[in-house]
Amino acid sequence: MTTTPVMQAENIVKELGAGAGLVVAVKGVSLELVPGELTLLMGPSGSGKTTLLSILGCIMKPTSGSIRIADTKIDGLSAEELAKVRREHLGFIFQSYNLFPTLNAIENVRIALDVRGVKGFAATSRSEEVLREVGLGHRLTNYPRNLSGGEQQRVAVARAIASSPSIVLADEPTAALDSENGHAVMALLSRIAKEQHRSVLAVTHDPRTLGYADRVVRIEDGRIVGEERRPEGIDSPEITDLTKRRKLHA
Amino acid sequence: MVFTLALRNLLHDRVRLAVTLIGILFSIVLVAVQLGLYLGSSRMITANIARSNADLIVTTFGAKSFEDGGLLLGDRERHQALATPGVESVVPLVVAFAEWRKPEGGSSRVVLIGSDADDQGLLPWGLIQGTVEDIKAPDAIAVDSTYLSELGINGVGDTAQAGGGRVKIRALTEGIRSFTQSPYAYTTLNRARQLLGADDDKSTFLLVKLAPGANITAVQKDLAHRLDSADVLTKDEFESRSLKQWLFRTGAGLALIGGAILGSLVGTVIVAQTLYSSTKDHIHEFATLRALGSSRGYIYKVILAQAGLSAIMGYVLGMAIALLILYFSRNSSLPLVMTPGLAFWLFALTLFMCAISALSAIVKVTKIDPATVFAR
Numbered sequence: 001m002t003t004t005p006v007m008q009a010e011n012i013v014k015e016l017g018a019g020a021g022l023v024v025a026v027k028g029v030s031l032e033l034v035p036g037e038l039t040l041l042m043g044p045s046g047s048g049k050t051t052l053l054s055i056l057g058c059i060m061k062p063t064s065g066s067i068r069i070a071d072t073k074i075d076g077l078s079a080e081e082l083a084k085v086r087r088e089h090l091g092f093i094f095q096s097y098n099l100f101p102t103l104n105a106i107e108n109v110r111i112a113l114d115v116r117g118v119k120g121f122a123a124t125s126r127s128e129e130v131l132r133e134v135g136l137g138h139r140l141t142n143y144p145r146n147l148s149g150g151e152q153q154r155v156a157v158a159r160a161i162a163s164s165p166s167i168v169l170a171d172e173p174t175a176a177l178d179s180e181n182g183h184a185v186m187a188l189l190s191r192i193a194k195e196q197h198r199s200v201l202a203v204t205h206d207p208r209t210l211g212y213a214d215r216v217v218r219i220e221d222g223r224i225v226g227e228e229r230r231p232e233g234i235d236s237p238e239i240t241d242l243t244k245r246r247k248l249h250a
Numbered sequence: 251m252v253f254t255l256a257l258r259n260l261l262h263d264r265v266r267l268a269v270t271l272i273g274i275l276f277s278i279v280l281v282a283v284q285l286g287l288y289l290g291s292s293r294m295i296t297a298n299i300a301r302s303n304a305d306l307i308v309t310t311f312g313a314k315s316f317e318d319g320g321l322l323l324g325d326r327e328r329h330q331a332l333a334t335p336g337v338e339s340v341v342p343l344v345v346a347f348a349e350w351r352k353p354e355g356g357s358s359r360v361v362l363i364g365s366d367a368d369d370q371g372l373l374p375w376g377l378i379q380g381t382v383e384d385i386k387a388p389d390a391i392a393v394d395s396t397y398l399s400e401l402g403i404n405g406v407g408d409t410a411q412a413g414g415g416r417v418k419i420r421a422l423t424e425g426i427r428s429f430t431q432s433p434y435a436y437t438t439l440n441r442a443r444q445l446l447g448a449d450d451d452k453s454t455f456l457l458v459k460l461a462p463g464a465n466i467t468a469v470q471k472d473l474a475h476r477l478d479s480a481d482v483l484t485k486d487e488f489e490s491r492s493l494k495q496w497l498f499r500t501g502a503g504l505a506l507i508g509g510a511i512l513g514s515l516v517g518t519v520i521v522a523q524t525l526y527s528s529t530k531d532h533i534h535e536f537a538t539l540r541a542l543g544s545s546r547g548y549i550y551k552v553i554l555a556q557a558g559l560s561a562i563m564g565y566v567l568g569m570a571i572a573l574l575i576l577y578f579s580r581n582s583s584l585p586l587v588m589t590p591g592l593a594f595w596l597f598a599l600t601l602f603m604c605a606i607s608a609l610s611a612i613v614k615v616t617k618i619d620p621a622t623v624f625a626r
Contacts, residue, residue: 079546
C-alpha cells in the first residue's frame with residue numbers, strides 16, 4: 001500500500017475581507033493527505049476549518065501557499081481549471097447533503113457522473129452500483145424528500161465516490177444526523193478510505209466521529225495546533241484513545 | 251441529465267411555470283396575430299397585381315397603389331407601348347373607386363375593376379357562383395361573397411347601382427378581400443368605363459406582355475423613355491409601391507409591426523423575469539454543481555435547456571390559440587394569414603426570445619461562488 005501523499009498543502013494562508021475588516025482565516029497551514037486514511041479536521045466554530053476545506057477542495061483560492069494534488073500544482077489555475085481538478089480528483093460531501101430535490105437518488109448520483117462526461121448506461125449502472133455499496137439498493141428511485149437524513153447523506157456519499165476520486169472531502173458529515181445515522185455514515189467513510197484506498201478528510205466537531213479516524217488534525221484560530229494518529233496495528237473503529245498528541249504551535 | 255434537470259426545475263414550481271408559459275403564449279399570440287394581419291393585409295393589397303397577366307405595368311406617373319391610378323392613360327400611350335420593341339401585347343385595365351347604391355337604400359364604395367375576359371388581363375378568381383363568361387353580359391358584375399351584407403345584396407341575381415349605372419350580380423367570388431374595405435367589383439372594360447363616366451379609350455393601367463426572349467429591363471427602360479407621363483413598373487415594383495402606400499404611409503403596417511415587436515418584448519421580459527427567479531431559487535443547486543466540478547458551460551446548458559423547454563411548451567400553446575383565432579377570422583373582412591414560413595419564424599423568434607431571456611439568469615450563475623455550498 002503506497003503512502004505517497006495524494007494532496008500536499010504547504011503554508012496555506014487565507015485572508016478574508018479588506019482594510020479594517022481584514023480577517024486572516026487560515027494562518028500558514030501545511031497538511032498532507034495519504035490514500036487509505038480517514039483524517040478528521042477538528043476545531044471550534046470560527047477556527048478556519050471550513051475555509052481550509054474549501055481551499056483544499058479547490059473551491060476557494062488561498063491568499064498564499066501552494067497545493068499539489070496528484071502531482072498537479074494547482075496554484076494560479078483559473079476557475080475552470082480548478083473545476084477540472086475537482087472533477088478529476090475530488091468528491092464532496094456536504095453538511096446539508098446538497099442533494100437536488102427534483103432528482104431521485106439514482107439521478108442525484110448520475111448528475112455527478114454527467115458533469116464528468118459519463119453518460120447513458122455506464123452512468124446508470126455505476127450509480128446503481130455505488131448506491132448499493134452504501135446500502136441504498138432499495139431506494140434508487142426515491143426522491144430526497146422521501147429519504148431519511150441518514151439515507152440522504154448516504155446518497156451524498158455515493159455521489160462523492162461515484163467517479164472514484166482519489167480524495168473525498170466531507171464538511172460536517174454527521175452534524176445533521178442522529179447518533180445511529182452518524183455512526184453509520186462515519187463507518188461508511190472509514191470503509192471507503194480503507195477498502196477503496198481513498199484519502200478521506202472530514203471537517204467535524206462531533207466527538208462521535210473520533211473512533212473512526214486514522215488521524216485527527218486539530219485547528220484553532222486558523223492554525224494547526226495538534227495532530228493525533230491511531231496507533232499502528234489497531235483497526236477497531238471503537239478505539240478512541242488516540243495517542244501521540246503533538247503540539248505543533250504553542 | 252441536462253434536460254432532466256432543466257425539466258424538473260421547470261416542473262418543480264408549477265405556478266412559476268404557468269406564469270412563464272402565459273408570458274410566452276401571450277407573446278406568441280400577439281406576434282402571430284400582428285404578423286398574420288400584416289401578411290393578410292399584404293396579400294390583400296397585392297392580390298390583384300399578382301393575379302394580373304403582365305410582365306410590366308404602365309401606370310400614371312406617381313400612382314401610389316392599385317386603387318390610385320386614376321383614368322388618365324389613353325390610346326396614345328397604348329399605341330406607344332405597342333410600338334416598343336419587345337412588347338407583344340398591351341391590355342388596358344380600369345380600376346377606380348365608385349359609389350355603390352344598395353337596393354334597399356344607403357350607399358357604400360366599391361373598387362370597380364374593368365377588364366375583358368378575352369384579353370386575359372385581370373379576371374376575378376375563386377368563383378363560387380357564375381363563370382367568367384357570365385360577367386360578359388352587359389350589366390354583369392362579380393363581387394366577393396364576404397361583402398354581400400355590406401353591399402346590401404343577397405347573392406347572384408340581385409341588382410344595385412354602381413357609379414352611373416345599374417348592375418346585376420352574375421358571379422360571386424370567395425377570398426378576394428380589400429384592404430381599403432371597399433369591395434372589389436369586377437366587370438368588363440367598357441362597362442367599367444361607362445359606369446365611371448370615362449372616355450372609351452381611357453384606362454388606369456396598361457398590362458404589358460413581353461415577346462418571348464425580350465429583355466424585361468431593356469423594354470422597361472425603353473417604355474419609360476417613350477411614356478414620359480407614365481411609370482413603367484414590374485409587378486414586384488408595383489406591389490412594393492402599393493404595400494408602401496397602404497402599410498407604411500398610412501401607418502397601418504407600422505402599427506402591426508410595432509405590436510409584434512411589443513409582443514416580443516413583453517414576452518422576453520416575462521420569461522427573463524421568471525427564468526431569473528427560477529435560477530435564483532435553484533442557485534444553491536447550481537453552486538453544488540459547480541462544487542462537484544461542473545464547468546460553467548454545463549450550468550449554462552441547464553439554463554438554456556430550461557429556456558428552450560419553456561419556448562417549446564409556450565410555442566405549442568401559443569400557436570394552438572393563434573390557429574384558433576385564425577380559424578375564426580377566416581370569413582372576416584381582414585382574415586389572418588399563417589404560412590409554414592411564418593410558423594417557422596415564430597418558433598425561431600420564440601427560441602431567440604427565450605435565449606435572450608436566459609441571459610440575466612446566466613449572468614447570475616456566472617457569479618456563483620461554489621464556496622457557498624459550505625455556508626448552508
